[in-house]
Amino acid sequence: MKSESVFDNIVKEALNGVGQVVLTGGSSGIGQVFINSIARVEPCLPICNLSRHQCGDFGGQLTHYECDFSQVTARAEVFKQLAVDLRQNPAKGRLLLINNSGFGSYGHFPAPDLPTQLGMIEVNISAVVELTGILLPLLKERGGAILNVASTAAFQATPYMATYGATKAFLLSWTLGLNEELRGSGVSALAICPGPTRTGFQIRAGFSDEGFVAKGGQSAEEVVQVSLKALIRGKVIIVSGLRNRLLAWLSIHSPKVFGARIAGRLIRGTRMD
Template sequence: MEFNNGTALITGASGGIGEEFAVQLAGRGANLVLVARRADKLAQLHDTLVGKHPDITVDVIAEDLAVPGSGAELENKVRDLGRTIDVLVNNAGVGLHSKFVDQAPEPNAAQIQLNCGTLVDLTARYLPAMTQRGRGVVINVASTASFQPTPGMAVYGATKAFVLSFTEALWQECRGTGVKVLALCPGATETEFFERTGEDFLTDGRQTARQVVGTALGALDRSGPTVVSGWKNSLLASGYRVTPRRLMLAVSERLLKSAN
């Protein structure tokens, strides 16, 4: 798929999968609007990308998308820059790793807002114009946690199941419009995600962000609504569909146990 001279808005772009989306899309000639909380990390990434690709435009916006109303603020800032968004990558997300009863209400509310609320809000703000133009891309980053409940990360798994369901429905609604919609479902990936949860788990078989993003961009040339990154992850995701629910819950809980 061609990205040259288009503009991609990437959330959670200061590291991990979001940063890798920026790197690979810049390599394909896309202009970028990079969004994350950490202004210093965004500035470093801006300088790196512009130095390597002087023909593209890279804008950075520091914004906490876990705050209600942040989607509207971000849209205003993008409008002030004069950018038309051709590609939306809803990558920003967070997870809490512990039993639900041990979690405070406020971080979970922020998790739901970021993983679901702002994702839907930004999609609502940019998808209609894409369909009117008859072209565009929306990539929503879900997870292999989308396919089954996740004891130990109960809210995170539920938010990612929401993202998967929402995105697959959009894929069907957008058929014939010229807009490509994709749910990307990575498994464990070498990013800062695990560090931020404060726990070490799913330590075996982690993919790199480069592998995950390469899978996503390659899937845009195919016709399905969802792509799971990595054959082992694909096999596991498929297996959950035929596994008895009680067994599935036990297996999922065991997989998410802390390695400490």
């Protein structure tokens, strides 16, 4: 009970001055916890969610935009419609954009197939760049923050998840660059780097069991709490959890080829055919 009120206080503080939330991937996992927590603490705050599936009923002011980010043409139309809707119903206050949608895939490249690999780049990279680009004028007008959910996979190559790790490395680098460009504009960007987290991500990625997560991952609630704390503190990058911070530090300070070999062993160890 006490920890829930601590969590709620963090959510409340992070949402101070926020008049509208746009989030991707709220239908499950980390995104679902973001929506759930925001709607519980600020039930009148309008939230727009973009994903293929509906979110549950959170009792807040939720608008769902059905969208498959791997479909380039359809995606662009939905993003533009969202921007028009936001302008037509201007909520007062800052805009919080949470780019959370993403998926990974385990196997020898290009398994399971090349379209999945290319779709991953569309969802994890192109959709984030496109949505942020379309909403940036509004973000600058109203002030706000961009939260990009990257991963600790961003800190070293990830054999057997090579494309996934590379998409997250892009996202980390892009967020850092963007934040610097936005300095003084009233808009900030934050790269969130969770390690293994207990969501449906692992099974969807093709791990036969929960892999790393079974060996001690975080809950989605922990990741959301750490992310919102980082937003409050004005951080540009946050690695969630002490163990993950240590591993990220080791990856950054190791030769890249060595880091890739160790990561490959760890990933193979979680599920090998």
